[in-house]
Amino acid sequence: MSAPEDERPKSQSGSPTSDERIGLTAGVAAYVIWGAFPIFFHSLEPTSALEILAHRIVWTGVFLAIVLQITGRWGWVGELRADPAKLRRAWLAGLLISINWLTYVWAVGADRVLDASLGYFINPLLSVVLGVALLGEGIRRLQVLALTIGAVAVVVLSVGYGEFPIVGIVLALSFGFYGYLKKGMELDGLASLAAETSIVWPIAVIGLAVAFATGSSTFGHDNVGLNLRLLAAGPITAVPLALFGVAAPRLTLVTVGILQYITPMAQFFLGWWVFHEEMPPERLAGFALVWLALVILTADAVATIRRNRSVRPDAAATSARGEGRAPARR
Template sequence: MIDTVVAPPASEGESQRGFLFALSAYFLWGLLPFFLKAVAHIPATEVVAHRVLWSVPVAGVVLLLLRRTAELKRAMGSPRTLMMAAATAAIITLNWGIYAWAIATDRALDTALGYYINPLVSIAMAAVLLREKLSRLQIAAVALAAFAVLVLTVEGGGVPWISLVLAFSFAIYGFFRKTLPIGPSQGFFLEVLIMSIPALAYIFWLQWTGQGHFRLDQPGNLALLVACGPASAVPLLLYAFGAKLLRYATIGIMQYIAPSMVFLIAVFIFKEPFSSERAVAFALIWMALALYTWPMLRALRVRAAR
């Protein structure tokens, strides 16, 4: 996912378009585990390298079609902006890598939990780093999430590190992405462009040593690896376009679509074990999210009544 500024919609028509863009993005993210299962026989590091590399032409074509290259040129001339983009690119690449590896190793439930926890981690970070005052509902939500993590720690005999790494890495990415002085689509292109340098070097090394799966005699693998680009870039760009046209409360509620889809896919299609302890932990998280989301729902109802 990608962070962006959410502005109030200018018209009902734009709001509807924004909703469709955002809904499409979350739906595609919800289906991403199927694609990652299809490439599960390929090491996650190689999959991520191709996700980065093949995202560059997709994002580049979108920028050219929208004629948004001027801001990108200014950003590429700023060493500070390039360093900040390199940092955010490294963080989101780590997030992608852990996610791909978790799906490939039958831990989709852990990824769903991570993205359920993510908004609660974000508000906790805002309280610690930005000294933002939390409401009672937000404090209760964070406390419930922490208790859920404790339940999973006791149940699994260790900290649920996959969920926590995904939640914290994306929260940190969102925090620093807001400081990047460039638009969301331009910022995404700059991030993947920067990461394409080490990604391309890694892919060349894999091919040179005979470990790579990007081979003409393996057309299935070749097609899957090229498809990593659209599978990564398209939902990110759709989200960026949708978020610009929707209110923050709407986006805040819609963000649960993808992890909910992943949860259902993990339990009913991938048949991952769902113990009673995990059920308790997820119930606690859902209660926490209900507390977190209630003010957003109330705000939407107030606006709708006007």
């Protein structure tokens, strides 16, 4: 199949535009912060995953409200009211990111950081599937090979563990579809995150109120350090998501897929070397297959970008020669 065109504007020299550079910088920063998340969430023990999720949503909403009030950026409210399609996307995005957050926090607390890293390793492969299925992008032979190897890796991990790697699959699916929805919302990073958070915020407030009423909450007691860390869950959550919101509309799915490697690599080494999770041969074999698939996918993406950039100057030169040619005599 022919390679899909990268329709984002390039400068005349073929280098990335300033818009792309902003997207790339924001994307790298977001994935580095996400990669360090296991350290932060381990520090929130013994708080339950559900309470951590509620704190993340509530304090993210408060943090964003302060930022938006200072900057006067409330125009997105009118945009959502005037566009039911955008509002539906915001509802779905809020639901998906809540599922992603809850699954991830539970995985870290259950000493399954390696399982969480698997989900984000699978994510670039899922980006290809979403690009083909939902955006009509073409699929090439090497991409098919990478997806096939990725599927085999899931089978190897399932057989080796004796169970389907549900944590990794849920994380990959929820964040993959979340990224797809973000591309269609056409809101800037803070606005899109504020829209998603505002939708699930009332539910989180009710959840915390119930936890306080029943005495099951770990917040507000004598552990000042834990209280401050739970409060910090807001900005720590908001900053990388806002950065991702800036990056996603400015980058192709291929580029986003490549940047996504940063987070799972950091999580993988944290799970293995810092938190000392088990690495039996079958788990390592499964990860090795996923890495092989990602190497193939990356090589194909780089080759496609180079091919597209070399074709465009040739096409432009041919067009210029055609326009300058004298008309044929009749």
